[in-house]
Amino acid sequence: MKYGETLRQRSIPAWSHYNIDYDDIKHYIKEQTTPGKGKTVAVPGRVDEKLQQFEDTLFQILKDQHHRIDLFVRSKAGEIQRRLDHSKRQLKSLAAPATPVADRRIPVGRLERYGKLENDVLKAGDEIRSLARFTSTQRTALRKLLKKYKKWTGSGQLEERFCGDVLDDPKSFVKLDLGPLLDDYSTTLQEIRSLYDTRLRQRSGENDGAELKASGASSIITDLQAALDSGTKVAFDDAIATVPLGDSGTFASYFVHLENIVELQVLLLQYSRFMTPRSRANSHASPVSSTPQSETSARTSSDTADYYALEADDAERFAQEQNALTIIEREHQIGSTPQKAKMCVRWNNTEEARVAFQTRSNVYRNATMKKKFVSALLGRDATFSAKKAAVSAEHEADVIAAKQALEKDSSIKSLYLYSACRSRFVGINNSSQRLTMATLDTHTCIQKAEGAGGDGDKIAFPFAVLLVRQDGAVSGGMLAALDQSHLVERVRGFSMEYHAIWQTSKSPNIPPPFWLPVLDRDIRKLPPPAMKRTPSSANRTPTSSGSNHGATDSTTAVETTRSNSTVPELDTPTLRSFRKKRRRNHPHGAAQPPQQKYWSEYDHPEDGEASEAYVIYMDPNQKSAFETVFDKLGGLFSRPQKIDEEEEALLNGDATPKDSETSDDEDETNTVKPRVRSYGTLRQSHRATSGNQRITDLETQAHPHSPKASMPHFTAISYVASLVILFVAYILAATGRHKLRYQVDFGVIFAICSSLIFAIAGFASLLRQQDVSYLAWTFGIIVLVVDAIGSGGLLAWMLG
Structure with a gap:
């Protein structure tokens, strides 16, 4: 499908005015590069001046378009930052104690302030997601226009010039880092929810962690929670991969396009929080370049990777065991784990390595060691010293057990080195009965390993990988939102271990994975039509389960959840509506208020009370401004004519008294009239005034059959x-x-x-x-x- 047909759908409908003029520019390029229609042909061996002039003009057009979009993106990012700062100031005032400690009641007004503040932050998150989507759409449009020019002219000078002068500028919107906004959004949202939960615990008298210590808690959830409480990233990565599934556990794998990373993180933060600060590389989008995506990802991963995993096992035995499993067994089998290899060493840039290896009972055991001794451990070096390699004396026995497990099975060898930029998420509704964890790996790179280090060529994975793990009774939540979102592509039964082993070994005994066709196509989907935000969300109070109703969007964003229900959604009343109403005493026999009556233009003014009549009076003798000006000019040269007694009698009639019939007071004022002098020669229509009635065109009324006048x-x-x-x-x-x-x-x-x-x-x-x-x-x-x-x-x- 042509990109021009989907540009407005992939972009934000409310911001369509700021979209790049893709269709017009593409038509201009096609018109100027199509041969014929009287166009001159360049002489071989000489510079085509027409093409050079067209290239300069197109460069200026693209530069102006880039500048216009850049101004909007920068202004919108500043607006979101100011909104988040305002929410932070409100949070500080809300965190101040307003009631004594002994009084555990929470005022209704304070609860509403919590709901309004959370809703304001959620709107800011929707704006961040919309801005990321808008930016990626415009970036793709620029890349496609440059590609069209290169394809139709065979010249790559414009792309190199435009990328060097405009797009490589650190201030360009294509290099905009939304990470600071995403950090402020996640931190503020988490503080609001934590403050609300703290106030509720203070009210009920519960302590932190009381729910997790309750009887009946699952041992699997307890192990996972212990890894979360440790606060270390390697413990989190090791637990999500080696702790077996429970009775109702689920593993879900998703492919994510690099342009949807920021939008996806905003969606995940509706149901979770960052376990540690997110990976800085997960807020940068792919650059506008003709370089293949795999090469770009490989370069980025080698520079900014913050997670590493080195796996060791027998490749053919591993492939045979994995091919014997069904998709359901890979995702829902009790006791299964994402890690299927015999041994895996994980580390990051700030923490020491952690070894997860299988024992004879097929249970994973952990050992913490120093990163510089990983090569000696997997290299089967006889001089390996467990005492020096262990981080502390407590872990020395575990390191010795890992070395012995490696020596007992001679078929185990280093297979591949996995590196990525990882962000970790923890569900906000975790308890002793349910738990949600997720990892998002971007700029993934796979490298064949021999011994402890990687010495083969780096192979980039084309998409980001999202792994979600749920244990316990979880209904809806994150998985339901992801399955209905257009940002991800779920791949059931996906295993990064199997893909990496097949990619690096290239053995004929290892069949290719069934998800290879997905890697060769564009997984981006068109977003659903924009839906109006319901006013009920503005009054929602943040609770521990208040975010399970799907992602809410603003008027400029696009709804991420789809609903097949045709039942209209009712507005949720505010908390003030549940207060007990005070009883008011009304006097007996009180007059009922008059029924409201609406005026119609067809009602007669004399019908009903006079006070209710609505009458518009229009003077039929009113003259326009043009006629008034000529009347004043003509009055300078006209002499008013005297009205005869017969004409005056016709004007006054029987109902109008004459001057002689007026009262004595009026006689004294009306007997002597000043003489009006006029020296004009022009003729003017006579006017007579009796009381408040004005009559015009006296001559026409008195002499209806007068002959036609000559020239004035x-x-x-x-x-x-x-x-x-x-x-x-x-x-x-x-x-x-x-x-x-x-x-x-x-x-x-x-x-x-x-x-x-x-x-x-x-x-x-x-x-x-x-x-x-x-x-x-x-x-x-x-x-x-x-x-x-x-x-x-x-x-x-x-x-x-």
């Missing part, structure tokens, strides 16, 4: 002025001196503009008249046309 005086004056000014302009243009050429031209242009303004004003005044004779219309149009033609001709003459 204002129109005539405007036309005469325009023609006179135009005539003066012609004279000025004909008699102007050559010395004052610019002054004359300015005067002519000003006269032309003034003439046109007067002509337009006169014609506009003519348009406002209702009844105008045809002769006036003809004269007005002729004058307007003559003025326009004369002005245009004069301007053309003046400009030469």
